[in-house]
Amino acid sequence: MVARKGLPYALIAPATVVILGVLGWPLLDLLYLSTQHYGLRELFQHQGQFVGLQNFANILADPQFKYVVEVTLIFTAANIVLSMTLATIIALLMERVSSFVRVLLGAGLVFVWATPVIPAIDLWQWMFDYEFGVINWLLTRIGAGNYIHHNWFENPVQGFTVITVVVVWGAIPFLALTLHAGLTQVPRELIEAAQIDGARAWQIFRNVTLPTLKPLLLVLLSLSTIWDFQVFNQVWVMLNQRPNENYYVISVFSFQESFRVSQFGLGSAVAVVMVAILMIISFFYVRQTVRSINEAGA
Amino acid sequence: MRRSALRVFYDGAGLLIFVVMIFPIYWMVTTALKPGKEILSLDPYWFPAPVTFENFTSAMQVPFFWNDVVNSLTVVLSVVGISIVISFLAAVAVARFGFRGRTAFIVMVIGVQMVPLNALVIPIYLLLDSVGQVDSLLGVIAYYLAVLLPFMVWTLRGFVHNIPIDLEEAAMVDGASRVGAFMRIVFPLVAPGLVATAIFGFIQAWNEYIIAYVLLSSSSKQTLTIWLASFTTQHGTDWGGLMAGATLTSLPVVVFFLLVQRRVTGGLTAGAVKG
Structure with a gap:
């Protein structure tokens, strides 16, 4: 459609101003802050001291930061692998169950998806409560050991396991339902032809289903990576807003450096590292999405 | 015969997943409807009996x-x-x-x-x-x-x-x-x-x-x-x-x-x- 030249610019102007003003400006400011010494004194004066790349040198030399990075990577990888695998299994299962079970399972997944994250964390906190939590009761009852008065958060490996359960439980519905919708796009004829040719179920999955789903799987994988890498709420709320140092994933570490010990410069430097990693991960997702829009011609 | 056995297995697995996924939400809502002594009990009460709204009224207060x-x-x-x-x-x-x-x-x-x-x-x-x-x-x-x-x-x-x-x-x-x-x-x-x-x-x-x-x-x-x-x-x-x-x-x-x-x-x- 031929447009008067200025019209589209006028239409996008308000959105651009708000996005750049309220997100773009702080993003630049974050970069700037990461080069500042910005403690409590600077907070009162509203003015930091320029220290160049000293903050980055400090965090890279900090053994705690090394721990933070390691924990974050393991935690992120565990969340991605578990949620993607389980979601794929559920999506494949949904194709094979009777329609009654499919509708029921679909409805259940939508309910979980709809549940807001903070109430969801609270309810898992209750289920894993050391004293009256239903999970401790259940594990003891089925003979998995003595979990009476078992505190899951004393040991960070167990604590992170619980947090992973919460993250994966919340991530599965979107992934499984999207994959299930994607599966219905796999051409029936192809699968039937493969069956006639005597292909086994696993061969059909590998050679027919998987290639068709590949673009969707890649997008879901990059979205999962982006989301799981920056998990904050689940750690923060699950541990009653006072996570100890064992539980510092990168987002929590950046937050604590800034708001608990008031080293805003150091906290910003950690946040810059986090944003930089996310930008690299997002690149594929953004490119894929923009390309598809431009190909569709609108 | 084998086919229908497989169907039953799939349906069973689907139902199990449904229960595991939905149970936390069920537990949130039923806990909210239970009187205090049923909540703080070492053996869980699976259904709220009697149903009470006292948690809701006290939450609103x-x-x-x-x-x-x-x-x-x-x-x-x-x-x-x-x-x-x-x-x-x-x-x-x-x-x-x-x-x-x-x-x-x-x-x-x-x-x-x-x-x-x-x-x-x-x-x-x-x-x-x-x-x-x-x-x-x-x-x-x-x-x-x-x-x-x-x-x-x-x-x-x-x-x-x-x-x-x-x-x-x-x-x-x-x-x-x-x-x-x-x-x-x-x-x-x-x-x-x-x-x-x-x-x-x-x-x-x-x-x-x-x-x-x-x-x-x-x-x-x-x-x-x-x-x-x-x-x-x-x-x-x-x-x-x-x-x-x-x-x-x-x-x-x-x-x-x-x-x-x-x-x-x-x-x-x-x-x-x-x-």
Whole structure:
């Protein structure tokens, strides 16, 4: 459609101003802050001291930061692998169950998806409560050991396991339902032809289903990576807003450096590292999405 | 015979997954409906008997509950009201016009959604602190606006794009002006999409935690997601009250989500589906 030249610019102007003003400006400011010494004194004066790349040198030399990075990577990888695998299994299962079970399972997944994250964390906190939590009761009852008065958060490996359960439980519905919708796009004829040719179920999955789903799987994988890498709420709320140092994933570490010990410069430097990693991960997702829009011609 | 045995196995596995996924929500709601001695029991009570609403009434009497309901609604409704207008304008531009800088704008809209809020909260806090706007709903509103906009532009773009341009052109051939054609043909068709997007924006703003947590420090100014922490004190957690509060906070979101889920959630994976 031929447009008067200025019209589209006028239409996008308000959105651009708000996005750049309220997100773009702080993003630049974050970069700037990461080069500042910005403690409590600077907070009162509203003015930091320029220290160049000293903050980055400090965090890279900090053994705690090394721990933070390691924990974050393991935690992120565990969340991605578990949620993607389980979601794929559920999506494949949904194709094979009777329609009654499919509708029921679909409805259940939508309910979980709809549940807001903070109430969801609270309810898992209750289920894993050391004293009256239903999970401790259940594990003891089925003979998995003595979990009476078992505190899951004393040991960070167990604590992170619980947090992973919460993250994966919340991530599965979107992934499984999207994959299930994607599966219905796999051409029936192809699968039937493969069956006639005597292909086994696993061969059909590998050679027919998987290639068709590949673009969707890649997008879901990059979205999962982006989301799981920056998990904050689940750690923060699950541990009653006072996570100890064992539980510092990168987002929590950046937050604590800034708001608990008031080293805003150091906290910003950690946040810059986090944003930089996310930008690299997002690149594929953004490119894929923009390309598809431009190909569709609108 | 083998086939039907397999069917039974699949159905059984499907039902098991359903139970595992839905049980936490069941447990939240039933805990909220139980009297205190059934909640604090070493052997769980699977059904609330008798059903009691005392957890809900006491949750509503927790200081600042109604205050925080009003805060949540104020923030969310202002944000959604403003952002739906701004994002609709931008969505029309992106869906209907080709112009220089269009791809750059799209990259900005998608890319900015990937920036983590907990990184930005540091400069935001310092910026608002230096102009004395910490602990004010206004700062939160401005910030949520920018958080919702990219997503809303993106979703609305899809809705506008799906309305055939021929309809508008036909109306213009019949003598309607461009604005007239848009208002009378496109707008009514896109209205359900606008409502769905607005509702989804409502959900996102209602659920937001970290910005509200950092920026709103006084109890009278907090939103409901922050208010939920008030059930946990040094003496322990009031589980009945917390589950009632969690149920109350979730209820509007779940209802709204069920209404719009099918319409709105496709946008995230738009890049992977053949358009």
